[in-house]
Amino acid sequence: MRTRNIGPLEVSAVGLGAMGLSQGYGAGVSGSEATGLIRKAFDLGCTFFDTAEGYAAGANEELTGAALAPIRDQVVLATKFYIGGSPTRAELGKEIRTRLDASLSRLGTDHVELYYQHRVPDSIPVEDIAAVMGELIDEGKILGWGQSQATEKQIRRAHAVTPLTAVQSEYSIMERMFEQDVIPACEELGIGFVPFSPLATGFLTGRIAADDTYTGADVRRVITRFDKDNIRANQPLLDLLTGFAEEKGATPAQISLAWMLHKGDFIVPIPGSRRIERVEENLGAAEVELTADEFGRIESELARIEIHGNRTDEDIARLGILD
Numbered sequence: 001m002r003t004r005n006i007g008p009l010e011v012s013a014v015g016l017g018a019m020g021l022s023q024g025y026g027a028g029v030s031g032s033e034a035t036g037l038i039r040k041a042f043d044l045g046c047t048f049f050d051t052a053e054g055y056a057a058g059a060n061e062e063l064t065g066a067a068l069a070p071i072r073d074q075v076v077l078a079t080k081f082y083i084g085g086s087p088t089r090a091e092l093g094k095e096i097r098t099r100l101d102a103s104l105s106r107l108g109t110d111h112v113e114l115y116y117q118h119r120v121p122d123s124i125p126v127e128d129i130a131a132v133m134g135e136l137i138d139e140g141k142i143l144g145w146g147q148s149q150a151t152e153k154q155i156r157r158a159h160a161v162t163p164l165t166a167v168q169s170e171y172s173i174m175e176r177m178f179e180q181d182v183i184p185a186c187e188e189l190g191i192g193f194v195p196f197s198p199l200a201t202g203f204l205t206g207r208i209a210a211d212d213t214y215t216g217a218d219v220r221r222v223i224t225r226f227d228k229d230n231i232r233a234n235q236p237l238l239d240l241l242t243g244f245a246e247e248k249g250a251t252p253a254q255i256s257l258a259w260m261l262h263k264g265d266f267i268v269p270i271p272g273s274r275r276i277e278r279v280e281e282n283l284g285a286a287e288v289e290l291t292a293d294e295f296g297r298i299e300s301e302l303a304r305i306e307i308h309g310n311r312t313d314e315d316i317a318r319l320g321i322l323d
């Protein structure tokens, strides 16, 4: 597996998002299934694993930590905290420490390589968060820190206080809003960019059917690209990916990931899957190299294709979860 650098951390070019093992796509998997899948990912060269305190109320951290225990010193482990409201600077430091200690306990470790602020509300100055992160880095409890779904302005302000290691935000062929400002800012400042939902929550794999149905707190119930009309309307995009996949002896998912890997070596996607063969497929995208001509053709064809539907934080919140 090729590696990339995000800030001071060396990680596999494709990581693994663990969220779906516990929430977001119907029933989660068992601890032993999760361990089998995460260890297989490691055996295939994956060294970058992503979880959050909020995934299944901490259960996802427990399952990820248990799976990684024997290989803990060989991987980069990222988790996230969320704080809302308007805490004072002193309350903020205390609250973040309490949350980090709880995460470390669930993960069964004494530090994480990467600690993200899961959302960046305007009610808390980013400088205050960044100052606390600097203290945690000095104490060795975290090696680096990041923001998720931050604006360019928030990134620049935070980075000036304690340099960011990574920004993790939604990015895929179907959601390119951060190309305008956030991704160029990350490149300029030497911050890694970690696309979440890089397969557009599975849409880009081409394995979604218009008559698939979803129940409970499944994100595909509220992500409008899964609306039946939109599935049909987005077919030209899948035709494009399938065409390139055939040409390259790859799959649509691999072309989707190879496309973003081609955009810059500071970009490290973290696709998630509950199936080992799909994890293997997704990690295999690191070996699918697009030539400049192929990349240019994909870009120019994409420019002619309209995308129907999207994923928004507001829609996900209607399910009562933070993804």
Ligand SMILES: NC(=O)c1ccc[n+]([C@@H]2O[C@H](COP(=O)([O-])OP(=O)(O)OC[C@H]3O[C@@H](n4cnc5c(N)ncnc54)[C@H](OP(=O)(O)O)[C@@H]3O)[C@@H](O)[C@H]2O)c1
Pocket: 016, 017, 018, 019, 020, 025, 050, 051, 118, 148, 149, 168, 169, 195, 196, 197, 198, 199, 200, 201, 202, 203, 205, 207, 253, 270, 271, 272, 273, 274, 275, 278, 279, 281, 282, 323
């Ligand atoms: N920071 C944030 O706010 C935030 C938000 C969302 C996600 N994340 C992180 O990003 C990670 C990935 O994002 P995500 O789960 O939202 O979206 P994703 O990785 O784009 O898609 C996951 C979905 O695609 C399916 N899938 C994956 N690979 C496949 C393949 N090769 N063929 C067919 N289906 C495939 C999975 O189903 P199966 O399991 O059935 O294969 C699952 O339904 C999460 O695990 C989480 O760690 C972070």
